[in-house]
Amino acid sequence: MKIEVIGSATQVNEECVKGKTAVVIDVLRATSVMVTALANGAKQVIPVVSPKEAFAMKEKLGSDVILGGERDALPISGFDYGNSPLQYTSDVVAGKNIVMTTTNGTLAINNAADADQLIIASFINAEAVVKFIKGNEDVALICSGTDGQFTLEDALCAGYLIEQLQMQNEDVNLTDMAVAMHQLYKSNQKKIVTIASQGKHYQNLLRKGFVKDLEYCFRTGLFANVPLRVGGVLKNTTC
Amino acid sequence: MKIEVIGSATQVNEECVKGKTAVVIDVLRATSVMVTALANGAKQVIPVVSPKEAFAMKEKLGSDVILGGERDALPISGFDYGNSPLQYTSDVVAGKNIVMTTTNGTLAINNAADADQLIIASFINAEAVVKFIKGNEDVALICSGTDGQFTLEDALCAGYLIEQLQMQNEDVNLTDMAVAMHQLYKSNQKKIVTIASQGKHYQNLLRKGFVKDLEYCFRTGLFANVPLRVGGVLKNTTC
Structure with missing residues (x-):
């Protein structure tokens, strides 16, 4: 299996992903929300790039729609929920269509439109993602980052x-980038949160009071589902 | 001191470097050649983007010109020397103008045109570079990479x-990128060459037989000079 790592959503283009399995990662917090919502029974997650598109999608779909996402880590005016995975509980999401727009994660998904297949990863479903991609020939791990920048x-x-x-x-x-990211993990596996907490985005969320989200998003083995893009929306696949 | 790390020459733009000291790194081998040539008495190094520009510059300057560089790691037809730092000995370069074009290093220099000041770094002059940048407010470490890709x-x-x-x-x-690169170095400082040798560009040079260059370019403390861009050319500064 060939594995490349792309350092931010803005670096993703057709050439990076064509013929590959794209694995979109936005630990804090878009892909953690998507995994959680689908694990908790959401019908599908529809990633869109702008709030305007989200409102239009809600109008088009009619009932059973939840609007979720963020700008600058905060909820968007007129939306039902923000970007905290802890909000997407079963009683909130079961059977619902979640229309989401976030600054980085949904941008990465959009920029990776040409991938052969596209799945969603976070620490909370990492083991299921590994099962899903095992045996694939060509994989691009897309680190969404924040505001065009690489994040730890x-x-x-x-x-x-x-x-x-x-x-x-x-x-x-x-x-080379994949070797570097593997080394970064391997040499710090006993102190993942200590390293991650040196990051600008982690610190931004901490300042804004999202302490429980920060605890949640670094847990592993929580869920066995892998959100898979099917015709422009994300549906549950269980591994 | 704020430090950011940019992952490849193609990611460098005005926004990345404006108001900053740009430190261009292309260990294998452009910046190792530049440091070596200036340490060995070259008058100046003139980085240009294309072989065509190099020939035009030679014609303009007249005498005492050496054309150096590479395409796909190999010497360019009609040039005097390739991209091996070992070729740029005192008897070859003393008092000469070195016009250089390489795939990645000179591209990074060109893309960083808007930096407040620009210097050249490699392992062989790293300690001198550290002395030079100490106390600077804002530094961008530019990893030139190879063919638009990050290199170890x-x-x-x-x-x-x-x-x-x-x-x-x-x-x-x-x-975040600077934290990651620092961690990568720190946790592998006893086996730098082992890690670097997993890189695609290292392996490409090894296959092409540049074993002595690979040994040379990872040595530290060899030179006390820092090439500094002055009016579009690189001149020696000693720290």
């Missing part, structure tokens, strides 16, 4: 996925 | 510069 939490999650694949004897051929 | 050897050199600055009690404020 997504890099550490990419490194964790690579480590898990290696531990399961997958024969991996890593790009 | 440049990342490790960026990490080494950060480690040296911290060891000298410089108060550094690192971006």
